[in-house]
Structure formats: C-alpha cells, structure tokens
Amino acid sequence: MKQIEAKNVNAYYGDNHVLKNINMDIMPNSVTAFIGPSGCGKSTFLRMFNRMNDYIEGFRKEGEILIDGIEIYHKNVKVEELRQKVGMVFQTPNPFPKSVYENVVYGLKVQGVKNKKILSEVVERSLTQAALWEEVKDSLNKSALSLSGGQQQRLCIARALAVEPGIILMDEPAASLDPISTAKIEELITGLKKNYTIIIVTHNMQQATRVSDKTAFFYVGELIEYEQTAKLFSKPVNAKTENYISGRFG
Amino acid sequence: MGKLKEKIIESLLAVSGLLTILTTIGIIWVLFSESISFFSHVPLSDFLFDTQWTPLFVNKQYGILPLVCGTFLISIIAILVAMPIGLTIAVYLSEYAPQKFRRVIKPLLEVLAAVPTVVYGFFALTVLTPFLQKFIPDLGSFNALSAGIVMGIMIIPLVSSLSEDALYAIPKSLREASYGMGATRFQTAFKVAVPAASSGIVVSVILAIARAIGETMIVTIAAGQRPVITIDPRDAVETITAYIVQVSLGDVQHGSLEYQTIFAVGITLFIFTFILNNISFWAKKKYHQKYE
Numbered sequence: 001m002k003q004i005e006a007k008n009v010n011a012y013y014g015d016n017h018v019l020k021n022i023n024m025d026i027m028p029n030s031v032t033a034f035i036g037p038s039g040c041g042k043s044t045f046l047r048m049f050n051r052m053n054d055y056i057e058g059f060r061k062e063g064e065i066l067i068d069g070i071e072i073y074h075k076n077v078k079v080e081e082l083r084q085k086v087g088m089v090f091q092t093p094n095p096f097p098k099s100v101y102e103n104v105v106y107g108l109k110v111q112g113v114k115n116k117k118i119l120s121e122v123v124e125r126s127l128t129q130a131a132l133w134e135e136v137k138d139s140l141n142k143s144a145l146s147l148s149g150g151q152q153q154r155l156c157i158a159r160a161l162a163v164e165p166g167i168i169l170m171d172e173p174a175a176s177l178d179p180i181s182t183a184k185i186e187e188l189i190t191g192l193k194k195n196y197t198i199i200i201v202t203h204n205m206q207q208a209t210r211v212s213d214k215t216a217f218f219y220v221g222e223l224i225e226y227e228q229t230a231k232l233f234s235k236p237v238n239a240k241t242e243n244y245i246s247g248r249f250g
Numbered sequence: 251m252g253k254l255k256e257k258i259i260e261s262l263l264a265v266s267g268l269l270t271i272l273t274t275i276g277i278i279w280v281l282f283s284e285s286i287s288f289f290s291h292v293p294l295s296d297f298l299f300d301t302q303w304t305p306l307f308v309n310k311q312y313g314i315l316p317l318v319c320g321t322f323l324i325s326i327i328a329i330l331v332a333m334p335i336g337l338t339i340a341v342y343l344s345e346y347a348p349q350k351f352r353r354v355i356k357p358l359l360e361v362l363a364a365v366p367t368v369v370y371g372f373f374a375l376t377v378l379t380p381f382l383q384k385f386i387p388d389l390g391s392f393n394a395l396s397a398g399i400v401m402g403i404m405i406i407p408l409v410s411s412l413s414e415d416a417l418y419a420i421p422k423s424l425r426e427a428s429y430g431m432g433a434t435r436f437q438t439a440f441k442v443a444v445p446a447a448s449s450g451i452v453v454s455v456i457l458a459i460a461r462a463i464g465e466t467m468i469v470t471i472a473a474g475q476r477p478v479i480t481i482d483p484r485d486a487v488e489t490i491t492a493y494i495v496q497v498s499l500g501d502v503q504h505g506s507l508e509y510q511t512i513f514a515v516g517i518t519l520f521i522f523t524f525i526l527n528n529i530s531f532w533a534k535k536k537y538h539q540k541y542e
Contacts, residue, residue, distance in 0.1 A: 050430065052426065052429065052430065055429070057348060057349060080432045080433070080434055081432065082432075083429065083430055083431065083432040084431075084432035087430065087431075088426075088430035090423060090426060090427065090430075092423060094421070094423035094424055094426070094427045095427075096424060096427065096428075096442055096446070097424075097445075097446050098445075106428070106431055106433075106441075107431040107432060107433075109441075110428075110431060110432060110433040110434075110437045110441070111432065156427070159427075159431065160430070160431070163431065163432065
C-alpha cells in the first residue's frame with residue numbers, strides 16, 4: 001500500500017522547466033532520500049508534497065500527486081490541512097523568536113487547541129521524540145534562539161512532530177550542523193521511521209546510505225534512478241548515477 | 251601634491267561635520283540662555299502647573315499645560331489615524347502583496363509625506379472640516395479633530411514604510427516554518443511576522459509621534475489658536491508649535507518677556523522630541539542585536 005504517488009509531474013518557474021515527467025511511489029514508514037547536484041529539482045519536488053511552492057510567483061505544475069489516495073492539488077483540499085499532515089524541516093534551523101514551549105505548541109495553537117494540559121503533554125512527547133527533552137526540560141520558557149544550532153534543528157523537528165503529521169519532509173536538515181549534531185539527527189530519523197514516512201533531500205551521499213531505505217537520483221529535472229538504497233549505491237543501472245555517486249561530478 | 255589634496259579634502263569634510271554639530275549646539279545654547287532669563291521672571295512651578303496660558307493678554311499667566319494638552323490631543327488623534335492604517339498597509343505590503351505591486355505602491359505612499367504641510371493645513375480647513383460638520387453639527391471651523399486626522403494622514407507613510415521595512419527584514423525562513431505548520435497567511439502575519447518585527451514597528455510609531463508633536467503648519471492653519479485645556483476634539487486648541495508661529499509672526503517686541511516665552515515653550519518641545527528620539531534609538535539598537 002503506497003502512501004505517496006506522483007504521476008507525470010512537471011513543474012515550471014516561469015519558462016524554466018524544472019521537473020520533467022516524474023513518476024514515483026513512496027511506501028509508508030520508510031525513509032526516502034533525494035540526491036542529485038544543485039539545481040536538479042529535488043528540493044522543488046520535495047516542496048510539492050506540502051505545496052510549499054504555492055507562494056512562489058511564477059510557479060506552475062502539471063500532473064498529480066496523491067497522498068493516501070487524495071490528489072493534494074485538488075481545489076477541495078485545504079492547503080493548511082495538508083500541511084498538518086505533511087510536516088517539514090528546513091535546511092537551516094528556523095525556530096520562531098519565541099520560547100521553546102511556544103515553538104513546539106505553535107502548530108496546535110494555529111489549529112485552535114488551547115487546553116494547557118494537552119499542550120504540555122504534546123511538548124513533552126514531541127521533545128522526547130526529537131531527543132531534546134532531557135536538554136531543555138528545565139528551560140522551556142527560555143528563548144529558542146539561545147539554543148545551539150543542533151538543538152534548534154531538533155526543536156524544529158519536535159515542532160513538526162507536535163501535530164502528528166504522518167509524513168515529514170526534510171530539506172537538507174543537517175546541512176548547517178556539525179558532525180555530532182548531524183549524527184544525532186540521523187539517529188533520530190532512523191528512530192522516527194516506526195511512526196512516520198520520511199523524505200529527505202541531502203547532498204551528503206554517506207548520509208543517504210546511512211538513513212534511507214530507497215534513494216532517488218535527480219539530474220536536470222529528471223528522475224534518473226529510483227531504487228533500494230543499497231542497490232543504487234552498489235549497482236547503479238544508469239551511467240549518470242554511477243558518475244554522480246562515484247564523485248565524478250556534482 | 252596628492253598628499254596635500256588628501257589633507258585639504260579631509261579637513262573640508264571634518265569642517266562640514268563640525269559645522270552641523272556646532273549649529274545644533276548653538277541652537278540648544280540659545281534655547282537655554284533665553285529660557286533662563288524667562289525663568290528668572292516666571293517661576294518654573296507656575297510654568298509647569300498653572301492652567302492658563304495668556305502671555306499676550308493684559309492679565310498674563312504662563313502655564314504651559316494648555317499648549318501641552320493641545321499638542322497631545324492632536325498627536326493622539328493623529329496616531330489613532332496613522333497607526334491602524336499604517337500597520338495594515340505594512341502588513342498587506344510585506345505579507346500579501348505581489349512583489350511588483352509592492353515596488354510600485356511603496357514609493358507612491360511615500361509621496362504622501364512629500365506633500366507640503368501647508369497644503370495639508372488648507373485641506374483640513376477647507377475640505378475636511380466642512381465635510382465633518384455635516385455629521386458633527388457643533389464642530390467649530392477651527393478644531394483639533396480635522397487637524398489631527400489630516401496630520402494622521404500625513405504620517406501614515408512614516409508608520410507604514412518603517413514598519414514594512416521591519417516586517418520585510420524578518421527572514422523568509424520564519425514564514426516558511428509557519429506555513430509549513432499549517433498556519434494561514436493571516437496567522438503567519440500576526441503570530442510570527444508582526445511579533446518578530448515588533449521593535450521595528452514600535453520605532454516607527456514613536457518616530458511618527460515625534461513628527462506629529464513637532465508638526466507646525468497644519469495645526470497653525472486648522473486647529474485654531476485657543477490655548478485651553480480640553481480633551482474634546484471638536485474644540486479649537488493651540489499647540490506648542492502653533493504658539494511659536496503666532497508669536498514669531500506677531501508684533502511682540504524683541505527681547506521682551508512675551509518674546510522669551512517662545513524659547514521656554516521651544517525647549518519644552520525640544521525635551522519631548524529628544525526623549526522620543528532616544529526611546530526609538532534605544533529600541534532600534536535592541537532590535538538590531540536580536541537579528542545579528
């Protein structure tokens with residue numbers, strides 16, 4: 001039973017054709033890595049799953065993306081509700097300039113949840129899932145900006161987990177972090193797989209092999225190869241994939 | 251040769267910088283020295299607490315409260331007009347408007363601030379007051395209300411432009427985080443962008459208040475010149491600035507006590523705007539620290 005289904009997806013920024021006829025199925029409770037050189041369209045594709053490209057002037061798409069069988073670009077789909085089901089973690093940690101607590105409960109508060117007991121429970125649960133609870137449990141009212149970069153990124157993951165999204169998109173979540181923080185984030189991703197479907201864009205191929213079940217290689221807007229991670233990295237079918245993963249370009 | 255040229259240019263630049271500072275110091279010195287001689291005739295307590303301002307009448311009284319009251323009444327009306335409208339415009343431009351539209355509208359709005367204040371003054375007197383009189387029958391031909399409203403219109407761009415700058419400086423990543431959590435544009439604007447830009451918005455409002463307090467032409471033309479303590483916007487009032495104009499243009503003898511009153515009220519005005527400017531300077535510094 002596939003959770004995400006992309007059918008003949010094309011995307012454009014103005015006249016620029018950035019995604020060319022992409023087809024892809026993603027299974028639930030899996031980690032999928034998108035790799036490829038800069039400008040290959042992997043981030044654009046990732047951001048289509050929660051319609052984050054909607055506000056970009058000149059963006060246009062063709063084809064269908066189905067999540068749990070529902071076409072997410074259909075006019076009856078509320079984009080706010082979609083984003084509650086498909087959470088996102090960004091390249092640089094972007095906590096709000098508010099307290100740790102306020103950051104985590106933000107998603108629930110915009111949904112109108114006011115019950116303090118529920119909110120506190122969610123804060124503890126999400127921060128625990130994001131492996132941050134022990135570090136911040138005594139400073140929930142401190143500004144999120146006072147945390148370290150790695151802690152901020154785990155806070156952003158906790159913030160995304162708080163609304164129990166089902167799917168989590170990660171756009172190079174460790175790109176701005178040191179190796180120790182990166183290791184923590186990777187460990188976290190593996191742990192979250194039990195309850196969530198995760199799609200991660202990464203420039204780091206070791207990272208893709210460490211965390212993902214399947215890997216998709218994009219090149220100039222095309223999906224070149226989509227395979228089990230172990231297989232894609234050991235026996236790539238396409239010559240472009242082989243050149244890229246062996247470091248000959250990109 | 252080249253070295254000498256450098257030296258000359260350097261000293262020219264230094265002199266022009268120095269001239270500005272000296273002029274400011276000169277103005278403050280004149281204000282102080284003339285006020286000191288004023289306060290040697292009028293006790294400071296009378297100046298601060300007397301409720302009558304009648305230096306040009308036979309029965310002379312020197313209580314500044316009526317002028318301060320008029321100044322604040324009009325400034326409050328102005329800010330009540332400018333703040334909601336200015337903030338709405340700022341939020342619209344930075345959070346909703348397409349880039350192209352924003353680039354056209356922002357400079358157009360700033361034109362509002364470039365209209366000569368004397369034009370605003372006559373607009374208040376000859377257009378707005380008669381219009382308002384249709385709804386408020388006992389509104390005088392000179393009144394605080396229409397002067398305040400028109401002054402508010404004049405300072406809208408100050409609020410909207412500076413607030414918009416503050417909102418626009420909020421990193422895009424914060425808005426994306428909010429959208430990514432399923433927040434609407436409205437929630438993103440008011441739960442994330444506005445709080446994050448709050449110190450910049452406060453600065454814009456304070457600068458607008460300072461501008462309103464110091465504004466002269468509109469109030470001289472449209473507010474009347476009646477120094478009374480009132481909070482009724484239908485009344486004619488006199489502001490500090492309007493009083494200074496009245497005395498400067500009148501036939502008051504140079505060096506007399508009546509003449510010196512304008513320095514005493516001038517220094518009062520100076521203290522108000524000085525305090526406001528410092529608050530905004532402090533808030534701005536705080537705001538810059540937050541985003542470094």
